[in-house]
Each structure stands twice: as C-alpha cells, then as structure tokens.
Amino acid sequence: MPPLSAAPALALHDVSKRYGRRWALARLTYALPAGRSLLLTGHNGSGKTTLLRLLATALSPTAGRVEVLGRDAVVERDAVRRDVALLSHASFLYEDLTAHQNLTVLARLLGLPSPADAASDELTRVGLSRRSDSPVRSFSAGMRKRLAIARLLLKAPSIALLDEPFGELDPAGIRDMEAIIAELKASGVTVILATHLIEQGLTLCEERLHLQEGRAVAA
Numbered sequence: 001m002p003p004l005s006a007a008p009a010l011a012l013h014d015v016s017k018r019y020g021r022r023w024a025l026a027r028l029t030y031a032l033p034a035g036r037s038l039l040l041t042g043h044n045g046s047g048k049t050t051l052l053r054l055l056a057t058a059l060s061p062t063a064g065r066v067e068v069l070g071r072d073a074v075v076e077r078d079a080v081r082r083d084v085a086l087l088s089h090a091s092f093l094y095e096d097l098t099a100h101q102n103l104t105v106l107a108r109l110l111g112l113p114s115p116a117d118a119a120s121d122e123l124t125r126v127g128l129s130r131r132s133d134s135p136v137r138s139f140s141a142g143m144r145k146r147l148a149i150a151r152l153l154l155k156a157p158s159i160a161l162l163d164e165p166f167g168e169l170d171p172a173g174i175r176d177m178e179a180i181i182a183e184l185k186a187s188g189v190t191v192i193l194a195t196h197l198i199e200q201g202l203t204l205c206e207e208r209l210h211l212q213e214g215r216a217v218a219a
C-alpha cells in the first residue's frame with residue numbers, strides 16, 4: 001500500500017520507551033506535517049537517539065504508537081524501513097573493504113542497476129572520491145562520517161534521520177554536510193536532525209522539538 005500523501009511525516013501517539021527501570025521517553029505526542037523538517041534538541045540523555053531509533057524501527061515503543069508517513073512502525077515495520085534511513089554513531093561500515101566496495105555492496109543489496117557507478121557518484125557527492133580505494137580502517141572519524149552519509153544517500157530514503165551529523169567534522173566538513181542536508185530537503189526528503197549545533201539546525205529545519213528527560217518541552 002502506498003503511503004498516505006496527506007499523512008504527517010511522522011506522528012507520535014503517547015509514546016513511551018523504557019530501558020530496564022529508566023524511562024527514556026515518557027508519553028510523547030507530536031506530529032510533523034508532511035513537507036516540513038524537524039530539529040530535535042535536548043541535553044545529553046534527553047531521548048533524542050531513542051526517538052530516532054524508534055522512527056528507524058531499530059527499537060519498538062514500550063507503550064504508544066509511532067507512525068511514519070501514515071504507517072505504524074511496528075505493524076508495518078518492513079515498509080517503514082524502506083522509507084527511512086538513519087545516520088547514527090554506529091556507522092555499519094566494513095573496515096577491511098574500501099569506501100567504494102562498501103557502497104557497491106550496499107548498492108547491490110538495494111538492487112540498483114549499476115552498483116559500481118552509483119557508489120562512485122555518491123563518493124563524489126560527499127567529497128571522498130580521492131580516497132575511494134582506501135580501506136575504511138584507514139579513515140579518520142570525519143571521513144567515516146562522510147562515508148556514512150554517502151551510504152544514506154545511496155538508499156534515497158523519504159525520511160532521513162540524522163543523529164549528530166556534524167559531530168567529528170571540521171569546518172569545511174560541516175559546510176559540506178549543511179549543503180548535503182539542504183540538497184536532501186530540496187529533493188523532497190524529510191529531514192529529522194538531532195544536533196547540539198542549534199544554529200545550524202535552526203537554519204535547516206522549520207520545526208523544532210525540544211526534549212527534556214524524555215518529554216517535549218518548550219525550547
């Protein structure tokens with residue numbers, strides 16, 4: 001079933017998430033209108049990553065309902081998984097493969113028609129073409145971040161979930177990442193951005209959700 005075009009990009013209905021005895025999210029209700037992008041803010045441990053992982057279907061809520069493009073993230077998990085891509089601290093890269101090989105493997109899994117060419121295109125887009133044949137284990141943290149965003153771009157999601165995308169990047173890297181995020185938005189992708197760099201986030205996103213101990217509060 002195609003996503004409902006009038007549905008909010010995401011909707012949280014009384015969502016709670018508990019790890020052991022600790023509530024990471026507590027009765028969160030929120031809707032992001034279609035076509036808008038969201039800045040997620042909050043101190044360390046306020047629940048930002050937990051919320052992104054719920055949207056990515058990497059976690060299930062303890063209570064409440066998470067909807068992505070009108071679909072229940074638990075009941076229609078496979079469909080939601082195709083619509084979203086998560087850029088996270090864990091970058092899911094094969095250390096012994098080159099950057100180009102990493103992306104080619106993914107392009108094949110995604111069933112893209114010319115996997116090697118698609119991989120080269122994304123490496124150029126993120127400024128890594130000169131290091132495309134180096135193994136990932138030789139990459140700096142910032143280069144890994146660039147490769148991780150290339151991975152996300154290859155998937156071409158409807159919703160890009162970006163957890164601290166500016167972390168580990170130098171000033172040029174931050175500018176490049178801002179340009180990539182702006183490009184994603186211009187191509188119609190909904191961006192959900194968790195960052196401590198609020199200035200950058202406010203420039204890129206129309207909506208803001210501020211979390212404090214797992215609850216939504218005014219920023």
Ligand SMILES: Nc1ncnc2c1ncn2[C@@H]1O[C@H](COP(=O)(O)OP(=O)(O)OP(=O)(O)O)[C@@H](O)[C@H]1O
Nearest residue numbers: 019022023024042043044045046047048049050051
């Ligand atoms: N796997 C886990 N097991 C137990 N507790 C967890 C786990 N993951 C997160 N938590 C707890 O849930 C709460 C929310 O954590 P979360 O990582 O979502 O916050 P965050 O806002 O992303 O923080 P940061 O800005 O530091 O990345 C914290 O109290 C954290 O200790």
